Amino acid sequence: MSNFFDGFGKIRYYIIVMSGLVGVYLWASITGTRFSGDDNELKEEPRGRTHAHGNGFYHK
Amino acid sequence: MATTSTSENALQPAGVACPGCGTLVPNIDTENSCYFACAQCYTFFRKKGKTQPEIVKKFYPSEMVVPPIPVGTTGTLDGKQFTVVGFMKKTDTTHENRWHEYLLYNNTLDNYFTLAEYKGHWTLLWVSQLKGIKLYGAGSFHEMRSFSPNRTFRQYTKYSFEIEWASGEFDWDITTDEGPHMEVYEFVDAPDIIVTEEDGDKKVCYQGKFVDRTDVAVGFGVSLSSLPPKFGAGVLEIPKFIEQEKPMNRFTLLLIGIVLLSPFIISMFKPSRLVFNEVYRTTKDTSAWSSINPIVTPPFEVKHSGALNVEFVTNITNNWIELQASLVNDKTGKTYEFTKALEFYQGYEGGESWSEGDFESDVNFSSVPAGTYHINLYPYAETSIPIDINVRVEQNTVLYSNIAWMLAAVLTLPILRSWRKSAYENNIF
Structure with missing residues (x-):
């Protein structure tokens, strides 16, 4: 009966690299760190807008 | 596995004069060899005991090939000592493929082996002692045959052949194998192969295995560069990335499981x-x-x-x-x-x-x-x-974008390997 871990020695370097990557992922999940950064500084403009308004955004 | 070449116990060749040109053709297995092929004039002749040589055939090679492992060379391959006693260049009359066969004599076993080379890929073959070979179907290219008990060999090819030229000595008339009456079937389960030669009711079965090109060079003491270069992928050779495929797939499944389950586990400690x-x-x-x-x-x-x-x-x-x-x-x-x-x-x-x-x-x-x-x-x-x-x-x-990035990273190499495997399988000889 074959073992789930049979042949893992043949891919030990891949296992080391991917384990490190999964470790980083778990750390990011626990600390709430987003790989792609924040959504801040996001500038969007609706296509339905009918005219330009200053720099395109309303500021109080 | 090949070790190093050795001249210990090397057989001292006698010689048989070629009736075509008088060149002395080496005779190593003096007890069994009775057919000889002259490398100078391509005459194939019979000489048994003290009888006069009898010309059987004259080969007309389309091109002269100097075998990189000359007849008479001794060496070790797969843990056995061999002497190269014969060489043949064969042509598959069905598919026009050409390959080389070295006839190897093992003095200890008093037995013959064949070392075949096709486009730089090497196979060691010997008469099969395997029992319980089972045949499934007949005649079609895709039929399958399996033997004892866990191996299934898929039919790879079927052909007949002609011998373009030969040199050295043989214990049978190699020319009787030529022509459409002899059908050769090859069944592959890499790195092993089963070859059957069927001539009417007469069937001979050979077992074979992949031999690394470097082992051939080291085993027979010839330089690697003198051997034909590898072209494409050999049907019996299992590349590393295929050996690694199953453990990598299992490990990838494990990683996917960790990535997908982690939000649930982390939410137990840090709930949204x-x-x-x-x-x-x-x-x-x-x-x-x-x-x-x-x-x-x-x-x-x-x-x-x-x-x-x-x-x-x-x-x-x-x-x-x-x-x-x-x-x-x-x-x-x-x-x-x-x-x-x-x-x-x-x-x-x-x-x-x-x-x-x-x-x-x-x-x-x-x-x-x-x-x-x-x-x-x-x-x-x-x-x-x-x-x-x-x-x-x-x-x-939950940062779903992190999960997406991670899944992409986990799946990248398996997907690339899958493409590479597909390219490899399309390039098998």
């Missing part, structure tokens, strides 16, 4: 929680043209540092609204600014309902420290109709 949820209705700012009064939320507590999700749900229909917002830390003054533009249109046209855009949107912030926050919201719209805006803030939100 709605820390703010209020609905605001926009009011026109009478002091400014075509603008809406800003909205300032009351303070709310973010108890754990982590990812924060701010969501806006509006009731716009056939309209748009622009939301410029700041998430402000009341203690430090640190501000997270963002702008979301929402637009939602719907209608009925040509007998069908349609809708476009979205009336809700959200933003994620990474590693937001614990503390008290409020949101300053500056809506802008061209309509004077009041718009309801539901502001929702969730802490410890």
Whole structure:
């Protein structure tokens, strides 16, 4: 009966690299760190807008 | 496995004079060899005991090939000592493929082996002692045969052959194997092969295995560069990436499981929680043209540092609204600014309902420290109709983009290997 871990020695370097990557992922999940950064500084403009308004955004 | 070449116990060749040109053809297995092929004039002749040599055939090679492992060379391969006693260049009359065969004599076993080379790929073959070979189907190219008990060999090819030329000595008339009456079947389960030669009711079965090119060079003491270069992928050779395929697939499944389960496990310790949820209705700012009064939320507590999700749900229909917002830390003054533009249109046209855009949107912030926050919201719209805006803030939100990135990273190499395997299988000889 074959073992789930049979042949893992043949891919030990891949296992080391991917384990490190999964470790980083778990750390990011626990600390709430987003790989792609924040959504801040996001500038969007609706296509339905009918005219330009200053720099395109309303500021109080 | 090959070790090093050796001249120990090397057989001292006698010689048989070629009836065509008088050249002395080496005779190593003096007891059994009775057919000889001259490398000078390509005469194939019979010589048994003290009888006069009898010419059987004259070969007319299309090109002269000097065997990189000359007849008479001794060496070790697969843990056995061999002497090269014969060489043949064969042509597959069905597919026009050409390959070389070295006849190897093992003095200890008093047995013959064949070392075949095709496009730089080497196979060691010997008469099979295997029992219980089972045949399934007959005649078709895709039939399968298997033997004892766990191996299944898939038919790879079927052919007949001609011998273009030969040199050295043989214990049978090699020319009787030529022609369509002899059908050769090859069955492959890499790195092993079974070859059957069927001539009417007479069947001979050979077993074989992949031999590394380097082992051949080292085993027979010839330089690697003198051997034919490898072309494409050999059908018996199992590349490393195929050996690694199964463990890598299992490991990838394990990683996918960890990545997909981690949000649930982490949520046990850091559950997602709605820390703010209020609905605001926009009011026109009478002091400014075509603008809406800003909205300032009351303070709310973010108890754990982590990812924060701010969501806006509006009731716009056939309209748009622009939301410029700041998430402000009341203690430090640190501000997270963002702008979301929402637009939602719907209608009925040509007998069908349609809708476009979205009336809700959200933003994620990474590693937001614990503390008290409020949101300053500056809506802008061209309509004077009041718009309801539901502001929702969730802490410890699940970062689905991280999961997507991680799954992409986990699947990249297996997918690339799958393409490589496909390319390899299309390039097998």
